[in-house]
Amino acid sequence: MRIDVTHLTAAAPRRAALAAGAVVAALALTACGSSGKDAKDSAASGTGKTGSASSGGKSGGQTDAGDRELAAGQPSPEEQELDTASQKGKFVVTAQKVVMGKPEALKGGSDAAKFAGKTVAFAYLKAKLADGDSPMKPPMVTTNIGTLVEGGEQGRPLLTIGQLPGTPADCNSADYDKAWNKGEERVFCQTFVVPQGKKVTHITFRRGFYKAPLKWALPK
Incomplete structure (x- = not known):
């Protein structure tokens, strides 16, 4: 997953820029997989693929949640396990809506040129801690959220x-x-950069290496 970073002003302090760089690095690592162990196991077994074909073990016509499309506002059919430190929680996630921004939002700062022909979209997702450790240290949620145009x-x-x-x-x-x-x-x-003139059609939620993402269709 590619993560863009932009600065609102060209005069942003160097210290803030370095802090943002550290955050971007952390987000990139989280977005690429659930853990270093998972990545190593995936490489060794050759099963580190996305999509329903890699979710494995389905029989008797059983359908994985990632094989069917949900409607915006419909809760996930299964709880999503997220962890932080030594704690684990099971969350029900519900994609809600996308609010479109304006291209002008990307015109400030030194990175504006690379956003030519782009605009911003704000994707909303609700999460509920249904089960697991409580109180629980907050896991990363936004890095699992995606959009499709x-x-x-x-x-x-x-x-x-x-x-x-x-x-x-x-x-x-x-x-x-x-x-x-x-x-x-x-x-x-979560804020996304999307092409101008193209409609955002879906919100997605990653479920790791082995299962296809959940996918919610937005109203046409």
Whole structure:
């Protein structure tokens, strides 16, 4: 998964830029797999593939959740296991909506040229801690969120220093300091770079190496 980073002002402090670089590196590692052990096991077994063919072991006509399309607002048919440190939690995730931004949001800063012909989209996903350890240290949720545009192209996650102009008021940063309690729900909003003039058709949620992502169709 490719992650873009943009600066709101060309005069952003070097210290902030270095901090953002560290965050990008962490996000990139998380987005590429669930853990170093998983990657090593995957390479050794040759089964580290995405898609329903790699989810393995389906018999008797059983359908994996990633094989069927959900409607926006429909909860995941199975709980998604996320972990942090030595804790594990089972989350019900629900893709909600996409709010389109304006191309002007990408015109500030030194990276503006690479965003020519692009605009931003804000994808919303709700997560509920249904079971597992509680209270639980917050796991990474937003790095599992994805978007698809017309033609099947993936939106590119965007990390910013500060907030983009035109960001919706309810598109808040994830709170990774506050512990989760069982039954608690939170809404996550992730920013993506997408081509101008193309409709965002789906929100996705990664389920690791071995299962196809969950996929929600957005209203046409």
